[in-house]
Amino acid sequence: MGHGHGHGHGHGHGHGADSDRRYLAAALVLLVVFMAAEVVIGVIANSIALISDAGHMLTDAASIALALIAMSMAARPARGAYTFGWKRAEILSAAINGLTFVLLVVYFVYEGVRRLIEPPEVKGLLVFGTALAGIAVNAVAAWLIARADRSSLNVEGAFQHILNDMYAFIATAIAGAVVWLTGWGRADAIAALVVAALMARSAYGLLRDAGRILFEAAPPGVHxxxxxxxxxxxxxxxxxxxxxxxxxxxxxxxxxxxxxxxxxxxxxxxxxxxxxxxxxxxxxxxxxxxxxxxxxxxxxxxxxxxxxxxxxxxxxx
Incomplete structure (x- = not known):
């Protein structure tokens, strides 16, 4: 832990990768703990917006976990039939991530629409408080990941997820405040649909980038x-x-x-x-x-x- 910050990214790869792993692992633990709490509170508060945020966080956590796995796989030496080593691991991980996203989006859109039609009772204050805590947790996770090297598609992917998650939590906080102050329960379902839209955007970006590489397309900007x-x-x-x-x-x-x-x-x-x-x-x-x-x-x-x-x-x- 006692390394000076700021240098070390360009130089020793060993130290860079180790500190990257530490930052990513810390962010991962933080998100998983908060996510578990959020699902429980979401069920208590009867809020689909909180549960969809937890779903969004699940994909954040997955992107970090996959980044960590891919880092260690990509670092394996090339030998035998695998002349490029395991460098493609991170691309497959990005593709799997994108597909998981698509499934969650389908579920949240379905559930959000169902709740728009017949809105249940939602505990707005609880939703509002939890969403504010979520914003704080994501801010810390984003700070941790920003310390890691973001030139990898994987780490950059994890970082983008977390920024996206901030918007999702802001939408949920607004919805929680609306339900709490006005009693208009449909705000919660609308927030869940906003989160689903954000997730769909991330999924598209991930699948597009991973697809380009899997189909051996020329790198972006190189014609x-x-x-x-x-x-x-x-x-x-x-x-x-x-x-x-x-x-x-x-x-x-x-x-x-x-x-x-x-x-x-x-x-x-x-x-x-x-x-x-x-x-x-x-x-x-x-x-x-x-x-x-x-x-x-x-x-x-x-x-x-x-x-x-x-x-x-x-x-x-």
């Missing part, structure tokens, strides 16, 4: 046509074939391509220059480029990513 044009713009390059750009896991884009160069061009130099270009312009560090001359003598280069070592084979027809 294959532009990448292709940038490579062919190189003076010695005559064509690009079989270009693939995809994301292994959030923050890990990869590219492979077959590049054809003019006869007499220096394959090794061109490959280096293209790798630099892709790094600078598109922030892609994991590149596998096969560089060949226009039919004639061919030279191929297989670059091992990250290590900077490359294996060259000159191939004469």
């Amino acid at each position: 294959p046509a532009e990448v292709s044009a940038a490579i062919t713009a190189h003076g010695d390059v005559t064509g690009v074939e079989d270009l693939h750009v995809w994301t292994v896991t959030s923050g890990f884009p990869a590219l492979s391509a077959h590049v054809i160069v003019k006869t007499g061009g220096d394959c090794h130099r061109i490959r280096r220059e293209l790798a630099e270009l892709l790094h600078e312009r598109f922030h892609i560090d994991h590149t596998t480029l096969q560089v060949d001359h226009v039919p004639g003598t061919a030279c191929r280069i297989v670059k091992a990513s990250g290590t900077g070592t490359s294996r060259q084979e000159a191939i004469t027809p």
Whole structure:
């Protein structure tokens, strides 16, 4: 615990990941304890808004738990058939999260509408008080998660959930106050529908981002046509074939391509220059480029990513 704050994110990954885990675990415990209390109070107060907030918190807690599991899975070394290790774990976790959300949304919409039609008696003051406590709990959890490294899709996902949860609790607090002061019971059901709408939005975002990665789409902001044009713009390059750009896991884009160069061009130099270009312009560090001359003598280069070592084979027809 005695590390200085503020530094350590860029440097030692070990310490960064450990403190990230601690912050996330603390937030998780806080949310789970409050969530359990909230379900009990929701049943006592007869408030679907409180129960839907607890449902929203469940997805918050799930996103943090999955982030923690995915962190340890993604950190496992690559070996055997799993050449990328378990880096996709966090993407699957985001997708599962999104699907859980969808199911809860369906339930809360159904229950909210049913209560709009025949509103039950709701204890407004209890709802109001609990929602205020919920805002405080989320503020602390958000503060804890903001200390962790948010560049991971998972941690950022957990953070967004908690901010979303703040809005949900604000809606519930307003509804509780309305029921308490005016006795208008339908406010509670309306708040639950607002929470369901917030959850639906999160679910859509998560499923969209996870889906892009699972379907091997190009990373956001990297257009294959532009990448292709940038490579062919190189003076010695005559064509690009079989270009693939995809994301292994959030923050890990990869590219492979077959590049054809003019006869007499220096394959090794061109490959280096293209790798630099892709790094600078598109922030892609994991590149596998096969560089060949226009039919004639061919030279191929297989670059091992990250290590900077490359294996060259000159191939004469």
